[in-house]
Amino acid sequence: MSTTILIIGGTGLIGKTIHNMLSKRDPQLKILIGTRKKDAIHNHIQLDINNLESFESLKKHSINVIIVCTKDANNHVLNYAIKHKIDYVDITKPSNELLKAHDSIKNNVIKSKIVFSSGWMGGIAPSLLYATGILAKDIQSVKMMVYYSTKDKAGSSSADFMAHNVSKPFFFYQNNVAKQTKHFLDGEDTIFHFDNQKRKVADFDIPDLYIFNQIEQIPNVRAKMTFDSKVVSAILAFMQKIGFFKMLGFREKKWIFGGSGNGDISSFEIIYADNTSKENRIVLKCDEGQSELTAFSTVLHVEKMLGNSNPKGIYFSHQLHDSKKFMDSLISNKSISIH
Incomplete structure (x- = not known):
């Protein structure tokens, strides 16, 4: 059959x-x-x-x-x-x-x-984390660091997602308490180990926040992202802070996030801490990009x-x-x- x-x-x-x-x-x-x-x-x-x-x-x-x-x-x-x-x-x-x-x-x-x-x-972060041999009950915190290249391929669904959600608050988790934030806020510097470059990352909503906290019962979960362009990262953070996205319609927001290149490196990193508060890091890179x-x-x-x-x-x-x-x-x- x-x-x-x-x-x-x-x-x-x-x-x-x-x-x-x-x-x-x-x-x-x-x-x-x-x-x-x-x-x-x-x-x-x-x-x-x-x-x-x-x-x-x-x-x-x-x-x-x-x-x-x-x-x-x-x-x-x-x-x-x-x-x-x-x-x-x-x-x-x-x-x-x-x-x-x-x-x-x-x-x-x-x-x-x-x-x-x-x-x-495709929901692969928990599998990568547990492949290290650590158990969910021994993990105190998970932070996802996402690198996005503006030269990567991006389908219309990605632009639709950002257009629908960029102005909406979402939650990360701190000691199992849901904390409200929005995309591109609360920036901090981190070094991405796939190229050893320091970049500013800011809050980003991905379903792993829900999965790690609500399904896997990990008490502290957060996700942040950066763009390959420091200018793009800074402009988006500024637009969010002044409430500019609220003034735009869906089509305008989709245009902002709808750029699509011919393909580029995609990378994300999982930073996790066990019960001893020791931090460890998993680095994934895909040379062919997110798609x-x-x-x-x-x-x-x-x-x-x-x-x-x-x-x-x-x-x-x-x-x-x-x-x-x-x-x-x-x-x-x-x-x-x-x-």
Whole structure:
């Protein structure tokens, strides 16, 4: 029996990259693309996730896994997958929507594999952390440091996320108390070890804040990011401080964050402290950029789901894997290095 995978948002940057990787790794897979556009491409299905009637088109296909690469704020795809017992992985939910989606189903009887993989770069940070051998109960703090190059490829979903959320407050956690902040505030200097350059990082909202604190019970969790351009980092911080983003419409904010280069290095670092307060650091670099890393992580999650070694139920992506084996799989991609 052939395996059929539906990629919703498969015409975008990440969706296309996932499609190409899956096809190369297993040419026997049948891959369908869900798109709002009506076209004559043989494997495309017209599907509008905000229009429940359009889901009728899926019933003629025997789908094994749905990969969601587009915003599904109302969880229509999630609920469809649960109802029809289809395995599901979502890589797009911001923190507030992840919390809402998880709360809505965590007490349900689930007869498929439901995987929330919206953490940074496909939700791989917890796996990298636990691959060191440390246990969550022994970790006092985790800080994610993200480097973003303006020369990297960026799909429209990234710009949409920032346009929707740049003005909204979000929470980090200090001694299990939620503290409110906004993007690009509370800057501090740090040295990124992939190139030993000092840069100013500032607050940034990623679902790992929720995952590390609420799921893994780590009491202190924070995420900060920087751009390759010090000028860009400084301008965005200033715009946030004076409330400039509040005065802009969605289209203007999307234009600000919508630049897309041809590809560049992506890197992030996990700084963690154990019960002795000793700090340690994990450094990941991907020479092919964020789209490559996110797509490859997602492909590894899907392959694990198809392996049928995990029972049905709700997962965050790191809960699918043996952490050390997952790290070995990551670095099998020659563009990825981990220290």
